Amino acid sequence: MSQxxxxxxxxxxxxxxxxxxxxxxxxxxxxxxFASGPPPDVYNNFGFPLGFDVSKMDLSADPRQDFRRYAxxxxxxxxxxxxxxxxxxSIGLVNKQVDRQLATLLPEAAAASPGAKKGTPLxxxxxxxxAGMDVERLKALGAKPLQPEWxxxxxxxxxxxxxxxxxxxxxxxxxxxxxxxxxxxxxxxPTKYVVAAGDPDLALPAxxxxxxxDLAPVRAAYLKTVTDSxxxxxxxxxxxxxxxARALEIxxxxxxxxxxxxxxxxxxxxxxxxxxxxIKAALSPLDLDTYFQALGLPTGVDLLxxxxxxxxxxGAVLAEYPLADIKDYLQWEVLRLMSPYLSPAFxxxxxxxxxxxxxxxxMPKREKVVAGSVAHGVGHALGQLYVERYFSAQSRxxxxxxxxxxxxxxxxxxxxxxxxxxPTKSYALEKFDKIKIVxxxxxxxxxxxxxxxxxDDYYGSITRLNEFSRxxxxxxxxxxxxxxxxxxxxxxxxxxxxxxYSPDMNGIEIPAAILQPPFYDPKADAAVNYCTLGAVIxxxxxxxxxxxxxxxxxxxxxxxxxxxxxxxxxxxxxxxxIAQADAYEVVPGVHLNGRLSSGENLADLGGVMLGYxxxxxxxxxxxxxxxxxxGFTPQQRCFLAWAQVWAEKSQPELLRTLAASDPxxxxxxxxxxxxxxxxxxxxxxxxxxxDKMWIDPKDRVTMW
Ligand SMILES: [Zn+2]
Numbered sequence: 001m002s003q004x005x006x007x008x009x010x011x012x013x014x015x016x017x018x019x020x021x022x023x024x025x026x027x028x029x030x031x032x033x034f035a036s037g038p039p040p041d042v043y044n045n046f047g048f049p050l051g052f053d054v055s056k057m058d059l060s061a062d063p064r065q066d067f068r069r070y071a072x073x074x075x076x077x078x079x080x081x082x083x084x085x086x087x088x089x090s091i092g093l094v095n096k097q098v099d100r101q102l103a104t105l106l107p108e109a110a111a112a113s114p115g116a117k118k119g120t121p122l123x124x125x126x127x128x129x130x131a132g133m134d135v136e137r138l139k140a141l142g143a144k145p146l147q148p149e150w151x152x153x154x155x156x157x158x159x160x161x162x163x164x165x166x167x168x169x170x171x172x173x174x175x176x177x178x179x180x181x182x183x184x185x186x187x188x189x190p191t192k193y194v195v196a197a198g199d200p201d202l203a204l205p206a207x208x209x210x211x212x213x214d215l216a217p218v219r220a221a222y223l224k225t226v227t228d229s230x231x232x233x234x235x236x237x238x239x240x241x242x243x244x245a246r247a248l249e250i251x252x253x254x255x256x257x258x259x260x261x262x263x264x265x266x267x268x269x270x271x272x273x274x275x276x277x278x279i280k281a282a283l284s285p286l287d288l289d290t291y292f293q294a295l296g297l298p299t300g301v302d303l304l305x306x307x308x309x310x311x312x313x314x315g316a317v318l319a320e321y322p323l324a325d326i327k328d329y330l331q332w333e334v335l336r337l338m339s340p341y342l343s344p345a346f347x348x349x350x351x352x353x354x355x356x357x358x359x360x361x362x363m364p365k366r367e368k369v370v371a372g373s374v375a376h377g378v379g380h381a382l383g384q385l386y387v388e389r390y391f392s393a394q395s396r397x398x399x400x401x402x403x404x405x406x407x408x409x410x411x412x413x414x415x416x417x418x419x420x421x422x423p424t425k426s427y428a429l430e431k432f433d434k435i436k437i438v439x440x441x442x443x444x445x446x447x448x449x450x451x452x453x454x455x456d457d458y459y460g461s462i463t464r465l466n467e468f469s470r471x472x473x474x475x476x477x478x479x480x481x482x483x484x485x486x487x488x489x490x491x492x493x494x495x496x497x498x499x500x501y502s503p504d505m506n507g508i509e510i511p512a513a514i515l516q517p518p519f520y521d522p523k524a525d526a527a528v529n530y531c532t533l534g535a536v537i538x539x540x541x542x543x544x545x546x547x548x549x550x551x552x553x554x555x556x557x558x559x560x561x562x563x564x565x566x567x568x569x570x571x572x573x574x575x576x577x578i579a580q581a582d583a584y585e586v587v588p589g590v591h592l593n594g595r596l597s598s599g600e601n602l603a604d605l606g607g608v609m610l611g612y613x614x615x616x617x618x619x620x621x622x623x624x625x626x627x628x629x630x631g632f633t634p635q636q637r638c639f640l641a642w643a644q645v646w647a648e649k650s651q652p653e654l655l656r657t658l659a660a661s662d663p664x665x666x667x668x669x670x671x672x673x674x675x676x677x678x679x680x681x682x683x684x685x686x687x688x689x690x691d692k693m694w695i696d697p698k699d700r701v702t703m704w
Pocket of ligand 1 (some may be wrong): 252539543599
């Protein structure tokens with residue numbers, strides 16, 4: 001599912017880890033499109049331009065009765081969703097646009113890289129892509145590149161050898177294998193790094209995939225994928241089946257001890273420091289000292305532990321199962337994590353599971369899988385080439401200007417706030433002024449030049465890059481805090497269509513990839529850009545002050561700085577918004593969950609309000625821009641542009657599922673709901689008492 005995700009990236013990695021596992025090793029995490037599924041016009045936006053355009057409107061509709069139809073009725077009529085695609089929205093369409101951009105850039109880089117200087121972004125991106133696309137060589141190699149690792153695992157003969165091999169596998173895969181020891185900023189004191197002992201992602205993305213009765217088909221698909229993959233690697237069929245069953249058994253035990261999604265979000269409860277000796281004892285069949293030493297970490301330090309029960313269960317698994325079973329399991333784990341870099345047959349073996357998890361009929365094309373691997377391996381080198389080609393300094397400067405005005409608007413409103421207590425208001429301003437917003441790409445790129453990336457060695461190049469990235473992360477212990485920007489390969493690379501506020505950094509990252517139509521259009525008028533990009537930035541800014549954002553202070557430390565009276569006033573002001581959402585029928589018989597969606601609805605409300613108000617300031621300073629275009633005033637175009645951004649097509653089944661689990665409301669709601677709380681909307685379209693779009697002024701919500 002693609003959304004404007006407001007996932008705090010590093011928190012997500014630690015607390016809300018969604019397994020990349022089989023579905024997205026290599027490919028982007030959104031529901032990847034099909035090799036030959038939907039007709040081409042789906043991704044050509046049915047003949048409409050990507051950006052704001054009046055041709056998408058249904059001018060025969062009355063904006064006062066049905067604004068959704070008025071703003072995007074022609075698009076909604078023409079856009080048809082193939083049965084096997086769950087959802088199509090602007091983010092999906094821009095994702096396709098980025099796919100097309102990469103489908104041009106990567107082969108060109110591969111053609112040019114043999115002449116490029118060793119270690120440059122062009123050489124590394126081009127050669128890594130060429131290596132991944134060299135299917136004949138990969139087919140000929142089969143599972144051979146993995147054999148040395150399987151042999152090493154087979155030779156494990158005790159706690160010390162187990163620790164040495166697990167540390168080696170963590171470096172080789174740049175993923176935690178069976179145990180997860182990493183170096184991260186201390187959530188309560190982000191000026192320093194600490195050692196954390198987490199629980200590695202399991203193969204299936206959600207805890208429920210292992211436990212829920214109705215998800216048995218997912219588990220059956222997993223068993224098939226494991227069996228087929230092991231068979232491809234040369235394990236006899238019967239043995240492969242038995243090993244698959246054992247892998248599922250082990251993972252189900254661990255899943256049963258993991259935190260639920262709700263528990264994970266309770267940051268205060270999950271922040272726990274445990275003595276090294278306790279964790280060492282819990283994992284005693286593994287020599288933890290050796291493990292730490294192999295990773296260059298000091299033994300004996302206190303550890304940040306979030307999944308203590310799951311970690312103990314892993315210790316129990318190590319103690320209870322014969323070593324031979326553990327070794328079989330580890331061979332599967334390393335095969336699972338490295339299969340995208342072996343023969344394409346290993347990727348194809350994952351099809352049953354991918355289908356069960358996503359409904360995706362076909363696996364993505366090889367080009368897309370390899371593009372995802374390049375992003376994971378040398379994301380910043382790829383980002384540099386992408387930005388050079390597709391994102392101009394002018395775009396960055398223009399976006400920053402919109403951002404500065406939206407930011408100034410919210411600051412002014414905070415100064416005038418009447419319902420926060422004085423100390424909270426004063427700290428809110430302090431925190432607000434410290435928010436770091438970075439647009440497009442980082443000022444400092446990660447330099448992978450020490451790594452030998454070779455055109456004739458896909459697996460080796462990836463493992464060397466993995467080790468480089470892992471050691472880079474581990475070496476941070478004891479150094480001053482210096483988080484990378486735009487560096488999360490799943491959420492924030494410049495090539496990812498996303499925008500997010502990270503409370504633990506008190507920062508907003510807006511990757512270059514989202515700065516294209518319809519989210520930002522260098523050719524569009526101010527009204528359109530303020531109420532698309534400006535509103536997206538406003539949305540993220542308000543997250544710094546909402547029920548999640550307020551748990552973190554101006555420096556990103558986990559510390560609640562609101563008084564109970566402030567929280568009560570906030571909740572009181574949210575009440576009507578929750579009621580509005582509760583009343584909305586997503587599909588017949590299914591209502592939006594007002595409480596679950598209240599954070600996102602508040603952010604949309606703030607976003608539209610800030611975009612609209614900053615536009616008014618802009619128009620005062622630039623009276624030439626205050627004119628009708630295509631027959632619409634800037635104020636009208638503002639609300640129309642916002643609505644068009646959120647027009648989407650979704651399968652009813654998906655809407656039903658998401659209504660229960662996704663804090664983001666569906667596009668059909670986002671298109672209109674925030675506008676209906678803003679007085680400018682009523683003025684722009686002459687909406688009066690008795691009109692369907694009307695909300696009584698006393699029931700409208702303003703938070704900031
Ligand atoms: Zn959000």
